[in-house]
Amino acid sequence: MNIFALEIWDDEGKKCTFYTVRWEDGKESETDKFFNKYDAIPELKTATQQMLSFVLDSLGDDHGAIDALFNRPENEVTGLPNTGKVTVKQVMFTYPNFPLRLYALRINNRNDIVVLFNGGVKSSWTNQESKDIHLKWVEACQFAKRIEEALRDGEIIIDEGKRKMRSANNGEEIFL
Template identity: 75%
Template sequence: MNNFVLEKWDDEGCKCAFYTVRWQDAEENETDKFFDKYYAISEYKQSVQELLSFVLDSIGDDYGAIDVLFNRFENEVAGLPNKGRVTVGEVSFIYPNFPLRLYALRINNRTDLVVLFNGGVKSAQINRAKT
C-alpha cells in the first residue's frame, strides 16, 4: 500500500506556504529528494539554485502562487518554473530551455498554499543525454 504524509516544507514566505509529501517509510520528503539529487550533479547545480530562488523568493515572498507562474500543466499538476515569458509588474520570468521540472499543486487554486512534489529533468534534456 502506498501511504504518504503531508508535511510542511516552508511556511516562512509572506505570500505562500509550501507543503510536500513523504512516503510513510521514507527518511526524506519528495521535494528535498529532488533538490538534493540535482544539486549533487554539477551540471544542474546552478539550475537548482535558480529554481529554489524562484520557489522561495518569487512565489513564497513576492507574488504567491499566481496563475501566470503556474502555467506549465503536466498531468494535473504544474511543472515549475513557468513556461514562456511571464511578466508580473516590472519583473519578467523567462526560463528558456530550463533543464529541470519541479512538480507542484496549488490547493483549490489558492495563491497562498502549494504542495511540492518531486520532479526531474525535462524530456528534451533526457533525449539529448541519451544520444
C-alpha cells in the same frame, strides 16, 4: 498507493506556504530528494539554485502561486518553472530551455498554499519521453489526485486564516 504524509516544507514566505509529501517509511520528502539530488550534480547546480530561488523568493515571498507563474499545466499538476516570458510587477520570468521540472499542486487553485512534489531533468519535448521525469510526473499526479480527493471528502481541512492545512481530526499530521 502506499501511505504518505503531507507535511509543511516551508511556511516562512510572506505569500505562500509550501507542503511536500513523504512516504510513510521515508526519511526524506520528495521535494528534498529533488533539491538534494540535482544540487549535487555540478552541471545542474545553478539550475537547481534558480529553481529554489523561484520557489522560495518569487512564489513564497514576492508573488504567491499566481496563475502567471503556474502556467504549465501537466494533467493534475503544474510543472515549474513557468513557461514563456511572463512579466509580473515589472519583473520578467523566462526560463528558455530550463533543464529541470519540479511538479506542484496549488491547493484549490489558491495563491497561498502549494504542495511541491519531485521532478527531474527535462530531456525531451514531452515529459512522457523524458526518461528522468516521466515516473516522477506520474507519481506527482497520483499524489495530487489523492490530496484533492481528501480535500473533497473532508479528510483535509484548510485553515483559511493561517495558510495551513490540517487533518479532519484537527491534527497537523496528515497521512493519506
